[in-house]
Amino acid sequence: MTQDSENWVLLQELFHLAEVTPDADRERVLAEKCPDEKLRRRALKIFTASSLEEPLKPQPQDSAVGTRIGPYTLISHLGTGGIGAVYLVQRMAGGALQRSALKVLAPHSAGPGFVERFHREQHILASLDHPNITRMLDAGLSDRGQPYLVMEYVDGQHLDTYCNTHKLGIPERLQLFLRVCDAVAYAHRSLIVHLDLKPPNILVTADGTVKLLDFGTSKLIQADSRLTTTVMATPAYASPEQLRNEAVTTSCDIYALGAILFELLAGTRPGNKSSVAAMIERAIKELEPERLTAAVTAEAAEQRGVSESRLRQMLRGDLATIVQKCLRPRAKDRYPSIDPLAQDIQRYLKGRPVLARPQTTLYRVGKFVRRNRGAVATAVIVVVALLATVAYAGWRQEQAVREGQRALRMQNFMYRLFKLANSNYTGKSSATVPEFLELGVKMLPQYIKNPSDLREAQMGLAESMYENGDLDSAQKVLTETIVSSRAANDIPAEAESEAFAGNIAYLKGQVEAGATLTAHALELSRKSGVPPSVRAWSAGFYAWNRENNGYRSDENVRLLQYAAKECRDNNLSDRETADVFYLLGQDLELRGRLDEAEQVFNQTLDVYRKDPAALCDQSEVYGDLAYTKEMRGDVQGALPIYQRAYDGYKQCTGPDSSGALTEQEFQAGALMKLGRAKEALPMMETAIPIWRKLDGGSPDFAEPLYFLSKAYVQTGHFEEAEKGAKEMMAVQEGKVASTDRRFGATHMIWAEALAGQHKYAEALPHAQMAEKLLTNSISPGAKLMSAEAHQVLVDVQAKVQSF
């Protein structure tokens, strides 16, 4: 020892010299370097020791073969997983020899009350009847007190091994993966999550049938309370929230499916080169996963029957986006359920663009009220949204044990809710989304006893109602959460409820109530402990609504800018950030600060472009960007961007959707500005019947009618234009305030149509009315209209006088 400490550096030098010297020369080369023979011998001894292999230890499981556990005889050891060893076993039953798989669980993973739990859960497990899910057959305790599970035995290969030995190409792999998705989705519908999905838990039999193992195990395993769910999962496939030991939801399985897909495609697992410690650090920092294409290896390409560069090329784009959307660090940014994931893969396989749109954007207060409400959330999305809400509430409490119980309560709640929604409760075979949400609100208190959790869940439901266009119900629920959060002095919840309730009041035309609520929300949101998203929305809703209800001020702009900054600085979800940016952009646009608006729209697009599911939102912003350009006088430059917005909508909601039609009508408007009314007219003539079917009774229908009539005016069809103006009037009358600017547009077209027919005296009152209604606005579009109305009036007046 003392010798080593004296010669520590030299000893290492000799060692490394020995490493790089051929066997025959070693003694000689070392002797040249160091005259001390004792030290040389020591270095060589260490060198010899460094290359010794460890003796292999006998597999401890082998000794169990041949013994019995309960009525089962162990035939062979099949493998060892995260929670115990698996054996092929047989037993005599009904005079026949039955083979099955038996898993011995580690005591710490089974926890107390294991057998009772199995019997309690048995009916749920029994309901898992799916051709791709192995059945759970039995459970018990061995004589030595070891808990075990017995499952259907499947003779097959692990999913990844199967794909590689059969050299399956990408499409075949995706087909197999779809089978897996189908089975997992089936279990999710029964509210059973897997929580340890990975290739070794997915077998493929010789005839190509996929079989998922261990479904239902998650329900049976109850860890020692000091351990937790983390112990159960396999880190490479575990979602960040599992690694962080937070509440688990169906989204964990979606993450795991993404990791499996990653491996099936690229050949390595995500984070393949990281230690578990580094994975946990990534989970805590919420870092994005590595890129799919970067993980491709030459070996993987060979196993997929393509060249390495070709494989990279295949994985770039849609497949990379799909995988990434599963692996997002935050559950709410992932696919909301398995169905849209499976649909995206199917679309990819059919060569169609990937267009999943998991949720219509929350909180959207659009410039044009006619926004797309077509994409109604499915019941499953609502469930996931609720589970995510509870997960978030759980995260705030940071109590792992309680989280588990919470998730369970939530699951029970959803289970009951589904049952009720599908039974006679609503008098229909399947409830609609609004009914489903209503039902949820009624049932929540029975299942969620913790008042703060209850509020979280109620707010989640109310926001879903709001998003779904059911303002009255949302308002009712939010009124309750305002009262209860105020009583409990739960400031974040009060601020959030008031911000939304205020925005809804504004939307319903209750300006005063809206102003009071949003102002109070804003004040509360400035207190400590309020999460950044609530701060951002409180400021955003307050300022945006004031701007649009006659209280314009620079303070509002500053607040919207603050909200945007909050989103960016606190790394709020892409979607929230983009939504708030969009509010700011629209306000700047409205104020004629067009350069800034364009910049903000471009930033908004940067975010939306990353999200394949945000195609509709993206298109809407393109529309605004084009409009900004048009207002700046670059009408020519606006045209292709309108086209892009239109194409986007056509893809995501179809050519007959209000989104696509709106972009088309603005494109027609721009064409008219360029003197190309002849091209605009057929566009509007085709669009109008579709509009009429879509929105015919609404005062908003006046807008496309305006563009149509304008095209008629510009192409000299004045009588048709007059008909158009009359219809505009008809749809607006009684529904729009008589002083509303929208009447101004109607009167203006009417005046032009009459003037075109030389009926100047009749045109004059319309022209006067138009001029009166279209003054006093700061928005650039309105200013243009105002100038136009003034010109029409001057022209008509001149004609009247000249006659």
Add this chain to the structure above:
Amino acid sequence: MADAGEITVLLRDWRAGDPAAIEHLFELVYPQLRVIAGALFRGERPENLLQPTSVVNELFLKLIRQRSLRFEDREHFYSLSARLMRRVLVDHARSEGRQKRDGGIPVPLHPDLAWVDARPAEMMDLDRVLEELEQLDERKCRMVELRFFLGFTAEETAELLNTSKATVDRELRFVRGWLYDRLHEE
């Protein structure tokens, strides 16, 4: 568990060169970890039930979740974690009691984690020679802890110690030989 702020302060002191800080840190964090380890090891022989990831996970979660430690302290944080890990395992081995050795003493340095297959006696022997190593070359001891007790990859170990992967591999080859030799000398 220890107060988050206190841990942060101690880590800062340690980084600033106060050798006493690390001892205080141990006192603060260690009792809790013993409880966790106890739950993991309970009853069974570790190789049957203990997945390498379990202990690491639990350790991290407890450490990371209960303090506001910033990741600028990465190096210190992970060094501390690795040392704690070693201590938990060695104490567990000690509580299992010394078993009679059966033949050779392999170096229980598994490419993944040091202690996956280690028997209590091996773990205690390893700990003893690691103490010798620490006296001789503290940095190498840290390297062993990060790589084999915390399960860091060679790349990650290199990044944390601000050196190259080649250097880590090279030094660990030497350490492996040296440790093996020390274990067999007795």
